[in-house]
Amino acid sequence: DAGVTQSPTHLIKTRGQHVTLRCSPISGHKSVSWYQQVLGQGPQFIFQYYEKEERGRGNFPDRFSARQFPNYSSELNVNALLLGDSALYLCASSAAEGPFSYEQYFGPGTRLTVT
Amino acid sequence: GQNIDQPTEMTATEGAIVQINCTYQTSGFNGLFWYQQHAGEAPTFLSYNVLDGLEEKGRFSSFLSRSKGYSYLLLKELQMKDSASYLCAGSGYNKLIFGAGTRLAVHP
Numbered sequence: 001d002a003g004v005t006q007s008p009t010h011l012i013k014t015r016g017q018h019v020t021l022r023c024s025p026i027s028g029h030k031s032v033s034w035y036q037q038v039l040g041q042g043p044q045f046i047f048q049y050y051e052k053e054e055r056g057r058g059n060f061p062d063r064f065s066a067r068q069f070p071n072y073s074s075e076l077n078v079n080a081l082l083l084g085d086s087a088l089y090l091c092a093s094s095a096a097e098g099p100f101s102y103e104q105y106f107g108p109g110t111r112l113t114v115t
Numbered sequence: 116g117q118n119i120d121q122p123t124e125m126t127a128t129e130g131a132i133v134q135i136n137c138t139y140q141t142s143g144f145n146g147l148f149w150y151q152q153h154a155g156e157a158p159t160f161l162s163y164n165v166l167d168g169l170e171e172k173g174r175f176s177s178f179l180s181r182s183k184g185y186s187y188l189l190l191k192e193l194q195m196k197d198s199a200s201y202l203c204a205g206s207g208y209n210k211l212i213f214g215a216g217t218r219l220a221v222h223p
Contacts, residue, residue: 103160103163104160104211107157
């Protein structure tokens, strides 16, 4: 079975632009979470979705938004990009109904560089 | 607050045992995860403790004391491939808070 997939792998954007990152969870997983990982730091939780509903939100500005589709894939959107948004964006899926009591499987990430 | 604290770096010798500690403020967390992350790769799950005590899984064991806000990851019979960052993460109902990670270097 395929693991969590993310696209694109790498992305370069300029300040002020917007970006859409995509994630496909493991087959059968209904929960998707998004994380931002800055070099040298642990992942920071952005959003968690289960059955197309937002179940959790981290401390990120409203420029960050996400959604989950009927096939459980997900998109993360970031508007008005800032230099500080440069990071590795990780998607994780789990079989959990509740947000974080189960093992999460991470995708390879999307490396976003904002210039 | 819900800070997660762990040492930044540790070194150990191949074949040895190493313990990586993690402390956290207890409010809002009902369990603790450990993940391994090799450089340039995604984190991979190692363990999840929701009850106090020791969970053993092969060469890796994880311990949790909820009342003390303390956990550790114990790695036995270290191998060179264990060189990686080890991330401690506290879980609550609608959040998962990661520490900054402990970078472990295993030397021959």
